[in-house]
Amino acid sequence: MRRHFHQAAARRGFAVAPAQEAAVERLARLAAELARPAWTFPKPPRDLYVWGPVGRGKSWLVDTFYEGLPTERKRRLHFHDFFRRLHDGVTAPGARRDGQSAVDSALDELIGDSKVLVFDEFHAHDAGDAMLIARLFRTLLDRRITLVTTSNYPPAGLMPDPLYHHLFEPTIQLIEQRMDVLDVSGPVDFRRLAAPRSRDGGRRFATGLCLPPGGTAPADAGLALPSPAEATTVPAHLRELPARAVRGELVWLGFDALCETATAVSDYLALAERFCTLVLDGVPPLAEASADGRQRFANLVDVACDRDVRLVLIGADPLTALPDGPVLTRDLDRTASRLAMLGRPA
Structure with a gap:
């Protein structure tokens, strides 16, 4: 997987930045863990929360990780899209069935038999959605599904509005307890640099x-x-x-x-x-x-x-x-x- 990261960067005309190396190492280790038979692990691998300022390559890191996983039992969604589909599933007529909660039923529809879920740009600003997001995270982390997410915020910075931050503190604590938090706060916003020539198209x-x-x-x-x-x-x-x-x-x-x-x-x-x-x-x-x-x-x-x-x-x-x-x-x-x-x- 480490070679996969460096080859993917080279195809796009750049090299892995020093600030990204620790994340590459951790994602490569996670890929190796996921490749092992499940019976060799008494516990599932630790989930990952990758955060840093804008333009530091978070999406590229997790997308490259996702592309390099040999399993077909994986899903990648932008958080906007994921949450839109979840919300539609929860509020759809007949969402509660077979004794499941609406959230569980909607997640079953979204995730299927996937064992790895990647979603990009997780954030929490809307107090009205806070409880659904909290339930979503708890449900995902309680299942044997490996979760990898990116955010512009450290966990403690989620739901920054001081009027509602306390509503999200239990979810923040859950993230900090159950996920490895990776900081990729390098000094360069790569989007503001002149784009290198890519060998695989723009x-x-x-x-x-x-x-x-x-x-x-x-x-x-x-x-x-x-x-x-x-x-x-x-x-x-x-x-x-x-x-x-x-x-x-x-x-x-x-x-x-x-x-x-x-x-x-x-x-x-x-x-x-x-x-x-x-x-x-x-x-x-x-x-x-x-x-x-x-x-x-x-x-x-x-x-x-x-x-x-x-x-x-x-x-x-x-x-x-x-x-x-x-x-x-x-x-x-x-x-x-x-x-x-x-x-x-x-």
Whole structure:
């Protein structure tokens, strides 16, 4: 597995960073443990919680680990997607059956016979979801399923709102007791570096654009301004969204329609399942957007990056003039890091 990590890095044109070496070693050891027959272990392997600031390669580390596991009994999900599916399963009619709780039934549907579960970018901000997340973690850790997760927060930093942090403290204690916590807080945000040439192809998300109002895209980008006749609606999760245009695998939406109305991560996931390119125009400085609009925009960028959807932003620099303050800038450091991957035409 160590060789697999170094070969995977070389294929993408870089080397494993010193700050990642301890995580590579621990993930390689976990892979070796998982390869052994179950009867040789009196207890299942320790679960892993990999955390660090944005852009330190956490997702690459766990995705490379996942790809290198020879077993087919594994699942990898982004936490947004995992939690969306869990929530839908818990609230679906008839979710309780055969004496199981709704959470157990939903997990059975999600995990199947998997023995390894990887989910990326675990976080807890919403007090309304805190109890379901707490139940989720306890259920996962009580099963003989190996859990590997990434986060931008150390366990003690989860649910940072002081009004609700105490609600999550039992889950934090459970994570610290039952999982090995790996810190990959190196000094470099790799997303802000010039991308090396990759031998296995690039990513659509990283080829997206940030354009000023009225800016012009390259002629081959297919981004001619929509005409009024192209206006239509597109189905999302449980609603129809107004679109300025739909052109094959491209959808063109307005910031107000997508981020300043009551949309949710499930809607962005539905769009990502249908479209390869998402154009968002009318993007304001996020300091001028509502608090919910800022959070929805951050969630949209997360989904686009994870699902490798090419994102084109037209409008103001969304991150300009953001004042300091944990409430305003919550999770926007991750958003800023991801937006740094997008091209900005001169």
